[in-house]
Amino acid sequence: MNHRFLFPLLLLAMPVVSAGEERDATQIVRDAVNHWRGLTSYTEMTMVIHRPDWERSMTMQAWTKGDDRSLVRVMEPKKDRGNGTLTDDNSMWTFSPKINRVIKVPSSMMGQSWMGSDFSNKDISRADDIIDQYAHTILATSEEDGITVYRIESIPNEDAAVVWGSEVLTIRDDHVVLEHAFFDQDGELVKTLKSLEIAEMGGRTIAKRQRMVKTDVPDEWTEIAVNDVQYELDLKDSVFTLSNLRNPRD
């Protein structure tokens, strides 16, 4: 699975960049990724997991630094408060105050759902493979509200640890990802991450609300809405440690 860069996108959204000249597909994706790379961010967001017979929402705080370090901690609901996930490179740890244990997520569980949502652990922990493990081509360029929109098809390399046949990214020229669609190897759409609301927050234009829907179960989805976001903070490396995962220090 391969929204390696997806979650940081969710967390960070895209900074505004002046519309550049003609760029090739890889460059567009790399720019999109590079614009959250090397930055730090703090986000407060609400994740809604919707199923036909129930729905639950969680409020979370998230910190990111560099291209692959992130820490997510649940604030609401109260019973889940303190549950956290730390990622560093390709590794992932979870902490639950109820059992007071830090657990390294084993490779066998990387494909499983993250906190019961439609995102997998792998979606969350991996962030930087979309550039070099895929071949990108521009399918179409169009104009929407005066901004150029690129449709880019990304096909994973032969030995990439990616199950998708292809992914189609719809990226605006200002680096807001409008849609990220995952196709299986028969070319059938499996799931789509759509930006439902785009707004200016923390000084940047970002996707405020994004929803992940699986094509064959359209009434099950996970939505992430950004409530507050700050960029370019001075985050210490100690934020992204196991001890901070276990014992939050503010």
Next chain:
Amino acid sequence: MRMFFVLSRLAWRYLWRNHRRTIVMLSAIAVGTWAMIFMTALTRGMVDQMIVDGISVIPGHVQIHDPEYLDDPSVNNRVAFSDTEIAARFSDAGFTAWASRVRVPAVVTSERESRGVTLLGIDPAAEKSFSFVDYDNVDGRFLEGPDDKGIVLGAKLAETLETRVGKRVVLMSQDPDNEIADRGFRVVGLFHAEMEATEESYTFVGKHTAQNMLRIGDTVTEVVFLGDDYRDVEPVYNKVVGLVDDSVRVSRWTEVDTYLGTMMGMMDGFMLIWVIVIFLALSFGLVNTLVMAVFERIREIGLMLALGMKPSSILGQILIESMMLLAVGLVIGDFLAWATIKPLESGIDISVVAKGMEMFGAASVLYPNLDINDVILSNVVVMILGFFASLSPAWRASRYEPVEAITKV
């Protein structure tokens, strides 16, 4: 000796004086013997099949692992010497067949499903002779060498994963530093096995590809050796032990799969119990027949005693009668069993109950196995127990008082 012939003639004639009773008894013995041998052949066929299948999956009659590997089959417990050293040690040692391989737990993921499997990184050429996969009966193709970049899945697993030949799957495991080791593989072939469980749990990739993916350099987790007969692995075992030091553990297959090992030992015990149970049922008929034969002849026996026949000869005659009855019955029974098993040796299709059979690891085609030792065992047991069962009526007959016996109405 002459006495014996006389008694035998008397016994033989007596048997056929009341031929109806003799025939009834003969058929009882014959059916009993048939049941013993036939059932044993079926069971033995089933167990043999389980063992052969099991060994073919383990596989290798003798195996080398890290001492910890059998308890914790992880990538950290690799064989202490490198693959090159292994090849140097064993390739000229004259084994029937041997192979080194990487065998670790892994997770295989398609677009829609993921499953836990056992990853086998193999050199296909080295294993061809003893692999449970028939390389020629693979949809698509089998691996072509240790550097093959493709993956071969079981047909059932591919169905579960909703994938097929030509599509890509991701294999995920751990490297020695507990970091995730993963890689995409194109499915190049789907293998078929007797049991669905086998198809679901094994995936093959090239040995070098697996080593690269797991970042374990030139090391493997096991070396397997094949002997000539799975029942007698000692020669191979001793040879292997002589070639390694104690940094590795050498195990026989019975130690690698204790379930199968126990199974084989249990089979022989089970066989004896089964024969005895059938015989017990049979012995009531036998004793009854002999007792009747003695009662019917009280006057005759009395007369013979009065004419000077020794009680021991009477005892002998009755015993010979019973032995003859048993011997003829056994011959007929053995023949019946042989005649019914022979045509079935090409296999009995029991796929109706295949699911149930699979639960204890047996395949859905049963190949009865007529083992000469089982036949001898059942015949000997019947003769010996039959002898003891007929002792009592014979003893009673020999103890009659001639006068009383003659005058008995």
